[in-house]
Amino acid sequence: MDKTGGVGRAEQVDAVLRAADVLLRVVAASVAEVEDVVTTPQLRVLVLLALHGPQNLGAVARELGVHASNATRTCDRLVVAGLVSRRDDPSDRRFLQLDLTPEGKELVETVFEHRRQAIAEVIGRMPKDSRNEVAAAMASFADAAGGSGTEDGRFTLGLSG
Numbered sequence: 001m002d003k004t005g006g007v008g009r010a011e012q013v014d015a016v017l018r019a020a021d022v023l024l025r026v027v028a029a030s031v032a033e034v035e036d037v038v039t040t041p042q043l044r045v046l047v048l049l050a051l052h053g054p055q056n057l058g059a060v061a062r063e064l065g066v067h068a069s070n071a072t073r074t075c076d077r078l079v080v081a082g083l084v085s086r087r088d089d090p091s092d093r094r095f096l097q098l099d100l101t102p103e104g105k106e107l108v109e110t111v112f113e114h115r116r117q118a119i120a121e122v123i124g125r126m127p128k129d130s131r132n133e134v135a136a137a138m139a140s141f142a143d144a145a146g147g148s149g150t151e152d153g154r155f156t157l158g159l160s161g
Contacts, residue, residue, distance in 0.1 A: 016141070022122065030114040034107060038083070041066075041074050043111070046083060046100065050108040054099040056089055083107060 061071035078084035083104035089095040
């Protein structure tokens with residue numbers, strides 16, 4: 001405690017780190033739910049498409065931070081698995097457009113729903129009078145960080161809404 005009876009900066013940081021560990025555990029569990037279906041890079045592609053709509057291979061390669069040939073192999077596997085469709089890009093036929101199939105959308109929704117349910121369970125175990133305070137504090141924390149976090153499928157907790 002500091003001189004005013006509140007917790008000091010170190011305790012504040014430690015509390016946020018503990019909460020972040022819980023959130024990362026939620027994410028890890030949701031990834032484990034689908035690791036028999038997709039790899040981490042494949043999940044990142046699926047989340048990219050879910051969040052931003054159809055993309056070309058160049059955009060996927062940039063998002064993954066890999067050479068276009070690696071992105072092509074990753075996307076080819078997703079096409080074969082029936083999770084991504086590939087067609088000519090209507091704005092430029094030199095490029096292919098990648099989009100989620102209904103099965104791909106369902107997989108991403110399953111991952112995000114797992115995350116939402118796990119967080120809801122934790123919130124449900126909190127004292128009722130703390131829930132609104134925690135939600136307001138988390139919103140304030142997110143706003144102070146610029147409003148949004150990562151859209152990387154390994155760590156994104158879910159689609160807003």
